[in-house]
Amino acid sequence: MISKKIKEHVLGSSLIRAMFEEGKKMTELYGADDVHDFSLGNPNTPPPPVVNEIVGDILKNEKPTYVHGYMNNAGHESVRAAIAASANKRFGTNFGQNNILMTVGAAGGLNVILKTLLDPEDEVVVFAPFFGEYRAYTGNYGGNLVVVSANTETFQPNLKEFEEKLTAKTKAVIVNSPNNPTGVIYSESTIKDMAQVLGRAQEKFGTSIYLIADEPYRELVYDGDFVPYLPNYYKNTIVGYSYSKSLSLPGERIGYLVIPSEVDDYEDVLNGAIVSNRISGFVNAPSLQQLLVAKCLDVEIDVSGYNKNREALYQGLSEAGYECVKPQGAFYLFVKSPIENDVKFCEMAKKYHILIVPGAAFTCPGYVRIAYCVAYETIIAALPKFKKLIDETRQKQ
Amino acid sequence: MISKKIKEHVLGSSLIRAMFEEGKKMTELYGADDVHDFSLGNPNTPPPPVVNEIVGDILKNEKPTYVHGYMNNAGHESVRAAIAASANKRFGTNFGQNNILMTVGAAGGLNVILKTLLDPEDEVVVFAPFFGEYRAYTGNYGGNLVVVSANTETFQPNLKEFEEKLTAKTKAVIVNSPNNPTGVIYSESTIKDMAQVLGRAQEKFGTSIYLIADEPYRELVYDGDFVPYLPNYYKNTIVGYSYSKSLSLPGERIGYLVIPSEVDDYEDVLNGAIVSNRISGFVNAPSLQQLLVAKCLDVEIDVSGYNKNREALYQGLSEAGYECVKPQGAFYLFVKSPIENDVKFCEMAKKYHILIVPGAAFTCPGYVRIAYCVAYETIIAALPKFKKLIDETRQKQ
Numbered sequence A, B: 001m002i003s004k005k006i007k008e009h010v011l012g013s014s015l016i017r018a019m020f021e022e023g024k025k026m027t028e029l030y031g032a033d034d035v036h037d038f039s040l041g042n043p044n045t046p047p048p049p050v051v052n053e054i055v056g057d058i059l060k061n062e063k064p065t066y067v068h069g070y071m072n073n074a075g076h077e078s079v080r081a082a083i084a085a086s087a088n089k090r091f092g093t094n095f096g097q098n099n100i101l102m103t104v105g106a107a108g109g110l111n112v113i114l115k116t117l118l119d120p121e122d123e124v125v126v127f128a129p130f131f132g133e134y135r136a137y138t139g140n141y142g143g144n145l146v147v148v149s150a151n152t153e154t155f156q157p158n159l160k161e162f163e164e165k166l167t168a169k170t171k172a173v174i175v176n177s178p179n180n181p182t183g184v185i186y187s188e189s190t191i192k193d194m195a196q197v198l199g200r201a202q203e204k205f206g207t208s209i210y211l212i213a214d215e216p217y218r219e220l221v222y223d224g225d226f227v228p229y230l231p232n233y234y235k236n237t238i239v240g241y242s243y244s245k246s247l248s249l250p251g252e253r254i255g256y257l258v259i260p261s262e263v264d265d266y267e268d269v270l271n272g273a274i275v276s277n278r279i280s281g282f283v284n285a286p287s288l289q290q291l292l293v294a295k296c297l298d299v300e301i302d303v304s305g306y307n308k309n310r311e312a313l314y315q316g317l318s319e320a321g322y323e324c325v326k327p328q329g330a331f332y333l334f335v336k337s338p339i340e341n342d343v344k345f346c347e348m349a350k351k352y353h354i355l356i357v358p359g360a361a362f363t364c365p366g367y368v369r370i371a372y373c374v375a376y377e378t379i380i381a382a383l384p385k386f387k388k389l390i391d392e393t394r395q396k397q
Helices: A003-009 A015-030 A050-061 A064-068 A077-091 A103-115 A134-142 A159-165 A188-205 A266-279 A287-294 A304-320 A342-350 A375-395 B004-011 B015-030 B049-063 B064-068 B076-089 B105-117 B133-140 B159-165 B187-206 B266-279 B287-294 B304-320 B340-351 B376-396
Strands: A098-104 A123-127 A144-148 A172-174 A209-215 A238-241 A255-258 A333-338 A367-371 B099-104 B122-126 B144-148 B170-173 B210-214 B235-244 B255-258 B332-336 B365-372
Touching: A003 B159, A003 B266, A050 A064, A050 A287, A050 B064, A064 A144, A064 A287, A064 B049, A077 A098, A077 A255, A077 A287, A098 A103, A098 A188, A103 A134, A103 A172, A103 A209, A103 A238, A103 A255, A103 A266, A123 A134, A123 A159, A134 A144, A134 B266, A144 A159, A159 A188, A172 A188, A172 B255, A188 A209, A266 B004, A287 B287, A304 A333, A304 A375, A342 A367, A342 A375, B049 B064, B049 B287, B064 B287, B076 B099, B076 B255, B076 B287, B099 B105, B099 B266, B099 B340, B105 B133, B105 B170, B105 B235, B105 B255, B105 B266, B122 B133, B122 B159, B133 B144, B144 B159, B159 B187, B170 B187, B187 B210, B304 B332, B304 B376, B340 B365
Parallel strands: A123 A144, A123 A172, A172 A209, A209 A238, B122 B144, B122 B170, B170 B210, B210 B235
Antiparallel strands: A098 A255, A238 A255, A333 A367, B099 B255, B235 B255, B332 B365
């Protein structure tokens, strides 16, 4: 009796979320110390301690009806102005509060902007491997997802295939760098070339193609690597940001969209996004969390814990014989499955109480994602088991 | 270039929200004391003081990764169990945690359940006057809104017309009691009759028709009035609740859906709703706010302030010659416009710096909504102006 579309979703429900539930059950059965759950991007690192202090200050010093009340559907003006100023300082942009729309996390922001842009049958291009929810988000508004296949050498986007897949119906392109699931940062030369491809396509088709930069991992980079800020390379860029990873607030659902004044039809896009935010049922991003993040803009994000995990896991797995590209950011390792069937490999891993996600969930079969936003001890305890696991696959061959 | 549907929404954007912006501008121009803004249901009453204490306790005593982290998309199990137990105590129901789904406010909850239920062209029935957003929410999923016209004598639903408008395509009916904009509580006899009408229609068409009870105002009732709990009268009832009004947390976006085990296709509806919550971009209701409301279930809701406003406003307007049904709940007065054109009347009111919303926004022209969740002084200061306003309309006739 429920919606046919939703019924299909229920049947093919998110592999990652199913893992999350399975991990909880395993933990009940075997105890937390004997379960190695690498399935979900749920930060093990707590928020910076200053987060709780700031919340305390806000509750103590601000008027409760302001802290917890309604505001403009786009968010508190002061918060949006502070975020705009912070971006200007970091990226040399020229944003004001009317370029920032506070959202219920990046997932909320992506839905808001896709609802704003898409007519049925419009196309949204993504690069494999990609976060599987993009498919659902695009489908929510009747859009068709167009997948550019993975370049498994470097996991940089395949721009030749990209150009071939752009059509008069291409409304948006989603880019996610640092990338989930690979941890790869799309290089400046990739971004420059991508901007050129997009510019040519816009000219050829006489359309506007919006580049949506999904950036929840922007702050999580290692070795001082550089993440190009896409609005500086391509005019029709809209940025979706989230504090889920940088401030370890994934359950609080707080993020924002950047809609630069330079994008085509800026007024319509902005006002459409505000309306979409309202009528989708978000209404506004959670108020207290808005006030909080505006006071955390200069908080230093400490990635040393994740970096330690990254080094240990990358080195351990490499020594055990696994193959993967060393991640430059985020907290994922995208490892080549030692057997061709990645889903089967993830099933094998469960025998060792290891939970990892098949590449199929990211439209990149033959690989598996290992989320290392876990306790260091979890990695150390799991490494010998990963070794046994690869040995088992070799015995079978 | 943006979506055609959203473009239409931008053009016909919410009257109420436009008022909100206008009120802010007027306040800047004339000062808060000289602007009488009755346009928005934004509680002037602060949250109970214990709210901030509880937040402080949670931040102090609970693990930060638990407080701010991901959880099941349906919400924290402990929170859902506590809400179920509280409902059982109050309403004699038999809910468990799997009957509760935490949502981003009632607006989020309504969108989640409509997305779960509706196929394109399915019909959703509402009773005028109704919260205008129901139209957008239904449209989000391709549904068609069917409006039962207002019974302006009592503002109880017109059940004869209701029965005539039910068809084989009716998937849901939305009921909002205590009602926005009238403040009327749908009586027990109304609900019993409505359940019979629905039962007959289900039998006639061989379908399931879900009754969605939108209940953000359940706690705001006066004179000890009784609000029937709809699952106790009609099996296929789903309840949407919000803490926006009862705890004065409208900006925090926290509420829940009740999906009783007795509803047709319960498993599909529940799992569909969890998936909808995820893929719509809500992901989950804000975590800290979930933990907060679970500890506020026994907090006494003090409606004395709203009641004082209600009495003063109702009496003052009646004495001035306005006509309206005395509200039994919520914090709205739905007043007959002294001139036929309610939109014009609201424009006239602006000259007196009075902001009220035309009944047209609730598909009930000829009336205006006055939200009295304001400072008592605002009402006292506005009453002489309301008198002048009605006098002006009389001079013109």
